[in-house]
Amino acid sequence: MFQVRIHGRGGQGVVTAAELLAVAAFNDGRHAQAFPSFGSERTGAPVVSFCRISEREIRTRSPIDEPDALVIQDATLLRQAGLFAGLRSHGWVLVNTTKTLVAIGVAGFVAELPENHVLGLRATEIALQHLGRPLPNTVLLGGFAALTGAVSLAAVVTAIEDRFSGAMREGNVAAATEAFNLTRGMVGTWATRERSAVGAPPD
Amino acid sequence: MLRQIEGSRAVAEAVALCRPRVVSAYPISPQTHIIEGVGSLVKSGRLKPCEFINVESEFAAMSVSIGAAATGARAYTATSGPGLLDMAEAVFNASGLGLPIVMTVANRAVGAPINIGNDHSDAMALRDSGWIQLFAETNQHAVDLHIQAFRLAERLSVPVMVCMDGFILTHSVERVEIPTQEQVDRYLRPFAPQQVLDPAAPVSIGAMVGPEAFTEVRYLAHARLLEALVCIPELAAEFERVVGRPSGGLVSAYRSEDAETIVVALGSVVGTVKDVVDQMREEGLKIGVVAVTTFRPFPEQALGQALEGAHRVVVIEKAFAVGGRGVLGAQVDALVSDRGTKTYTVVAGLGGRSIPEASLRRVLGEAIRGELGAMSFLDLDRVVVDRELARMAEDPRRAPSTARVPRDVRENAARIV
Numbered sequence: 001m002f003q004v005r006i007h008g009r010g011g012q013g014v015v016t017a018a019e020l021l022a023v024a025a026f027n028d029g030r031h032a033q034a035f036p037s038f039g040s041e042r043t044g045a046p047v048v049s050f051c052r053i054s055e056r057e058i059r060t061r062s063p064i065d066e067p068d069a070l071v072i073q074d075a076t077l078l079r080q081a082g083l084f085a086g087l088r089s090h091g092w093v094l095v096n097t098t099k100t101l102v103a104i105g106v107a108g109f110v111a112e113l114p115e116n117h118v119l120g121l122r123a124t125e126i127a128l129q130h131l132g133r134p135l136p137n138t139v140l141l142g143g144f145a146a147l148t149g150a151v152s153l154a155a156v157v158t159a160i161e162d163r164f165s166g167a168m169r170e171g172n173v174a175a176a177t178e179a180f181n182l183t184r185g186m187v188g189t190w191a192t193r194e195r196s197a198v199g200a201p202p203d
Numbered sequence: 204m205l206r207q208i209e210g211s212r213a214v215a216e217a218v219a220l221c222r223p224r225v226v227s228a229y230p231i232s233p234q235t236h237i238i239e240g241v242g243s244l245v246k247s248g249r250l251k252p253c254e255f256i257n258v259e260s261e262f263a264a265m266s267v268s269i270g271a272a273a274t275g276a277r278a279y280t281a282t283s284g285p286g287l288l289d290m291a292e293a294v295f296n297a298s299g300l301g302l303p304i305v306m307t308v309a310n311r312a313v314g315a316p317i318n319i320g321n322d323h324s325d326a327m328a329l330r331d332s333g334w335i336q337l338f339a340e341t342n343q344h345a346v347d348l349h350i351q352a353f354r355l356a357e358r359l360s361v362p363v364m365v366c367m368d369g370f371i372l373t374h375s376v377e378r379v380e381i382p383t384q385e386q387v388d389r390y391l392r393p394f395a396p397q398q399v400l401d402p403a404a405p406v407s408i409g410a411m412v413g414p415e416a417f418t419e420v421r422y423l424a425h426a427r428l429l430e431a432l433v434c435i436p437e438l439a440a441e442f443e444r445v446v447g448r449p450s451g452g453l454v455s456a457y458r459s460e461d462a463e464t465i466v467v468a469l470g471s472v473v474g475t476v477k478d479v480v481d482q483m484r485e486e487g488l489k490i491g492v493v494a495v496t497t498f499r500p501f502p503e504q505a506l507g508q509a510l511e512g513a514h515r516v517v518v519i520e521k522a523f524a525v526g527g528r529g530v531l532g533a534q535v536d537a538l539v540s541d542r543g544t545k546t547y548t549v550v551a552g553l554g555g556r557s558i559p560e561a562s563l564r565r566v567l568g569e570a571i572r573g574e575l576g577a578m579s580f581l582d583l584d585r586v587v588v589d590r591e592l593a594r595m596a597e598d599p600r601r602a603p604s605t606a607r608v609p610r611d612v613r614e615n616a617a618r619i620v
Contacts, residue, residue: 032376062475
């Protein structure tokens with residue numbers, strides 16, 4: 001079981017991101033379960049969503065307390081207490097930022113995780129370029145696929161194509177693909193671990 | 204077709220496959236996505252012919268459903284929590300009139316204080332309304348139960364509530380196999396109403412019945428509802444033949460055959476309990492779980508058989524009778540206590556509180572060691588409760604403060620961290 005927690009703000013597509021990730025995992029032939037946290041539904045308020053990916057049927061409805069990966073859609077949330085709570089020692093972190101990991105204050109934290117498991121990606125910039133709107137969610141999914149290997153880019157693209165239409169569809173596919181390639185450029189290819197992220201943790 | 208789909212959307216698709224002629228609803232969280240989904244299928248023409256009627260309240264939604272069913276139309280509605288209570292009088296009318304309406308209850312807590320999270324207080328408040336009540340464990344189960352519900356309702360002329368956990372199921376995106384229209388048409392034939400209001404041949408229904416006959420009327424409604432205990436397994440078996448998947452029925456057992464400890468629960472928490480059962484079996488404990496799929500009519504015989512041989516039964520329930528005991532727990536206790544089986548009621552998941560596997564393992568361990576009370580509340584913050592009880596003791600007229608308790612809980616949590 002590979003468990004992901006996505007943090008962002010209302011209006012950034014946090015819930016959609018978890019749903020798209022679940023659809024992508026399904027497209028890859030896996031079982032997946034996406035669910036939002038419930039309560040505040042105001043634009044700008046902190047929002048959390050979750051996704052489980054597994055080779056087997058997912059039965060549990062318990063909360064995800066020990067995620068394998070975190071996606072931080074808004075770097076202003078890094079100051080929030082408990083953002084990294086429960087992250088497993090082999091975990092991955094993908095942050096939407098134009099700054100370095102040192103500049104956003106997670107360098108010390110990064111040192112505790114395996115090499116190339118934490119990455120900052122300029123997702124809002126890429127989104128603005130392709131969509132004309134600051135919606136980082138699909139961009140980060142592309143980056144997430146390259147960073148963790150938990151889903152394939154093809155599955156993410158298909159999930160996006162099923163969800164959106166017209167210019168948003170093309171823009172989101174282009175944005176996710178660019179993020180995927182950019183991330184590969186930064187962390188290297190994971191050809192040998194394409195599907196290893198699910199189940200037993202690599203490294 | 205196998206799809207990765209939100210529970211609400213999957214249920215909307217299933218309802219549309221059942222071809223209701225009239226859908227009437229008032230939006231309320233967490234039911235909203237279901238009714239939006241059905242609405243968009245009507246608007247796009249995929250569900251045709253169907254009249255989607257926007258109404259001003261849940262009372263109106265059920266009243267429209269009653270009117271539609273009485274004129275011979277297949278009728279569907281959906282609601283949650285306070286919405287179900289708003290329509291309560293009409294809910295009783297629907298069953299009293301023998302109208303086969305199907306309603307989804309996306310289970311939600313009932314205030315005050317306002318809470319939109321999941322528990323079963325809504326369905327339990329109307330458990331004695333004369334409706335059949337089915338509880339879904341997964342979104343696949345919810346889809347299958349809706350299709351069976353229309354068939355069951357129309358076979359017995361009794362309305363059916365399909366209960367699915369709000370947010371936990373309605374807002375989860377997971378794998379669901381949606382049957383084909385051909386399969387559903389084969390399973391569920393066009394509605395042949397037992398009674399039809401027709402201006403050309405006027406009749407009255409639901410007219411006054413005095414004390415000389417009201418007991419007999421109620422007895423007959425009871426007898427009719429009990430027929431569902433025979434009907435439900437038959438219709439589940441037929442569903443399996445047509446759709447190729449076992450689903451529905453009265454109760455559903457998992458690893459309980461040789462179990463000394465059996466958990467009994469309703470709805471989506473059963474999935475979590477199954478994982479906990481597997482973990483505890485690994486440790487050598489003889490434990491299993493029985494899901495009560497049909498809660499009304501209460502499947503005494505089927506549940507009694509499923510619990511045979513258990514030393515103890517732990518009922519996990521998302522509602523309780525305030526000032527009394529558990530609801531399901533009390534019924535299970537009445538069923539097995541004279542066999543010497545010890546029963547425990549654990550109230551859990553109120554108002555959307557999550558039910559962690561670790562908490563379930565702890566409480567089940569306590570039951571096995573004989574350390575658990577007959578009735579307990581999972582993860583109750585004892586410090587906060589005791590503090591408020593002390594304040595109340597100082598001034599007996601003071602009601603528990605719903606403003607101060609959340610603050611105390613936050614403070615207490617901060618101190619623990």
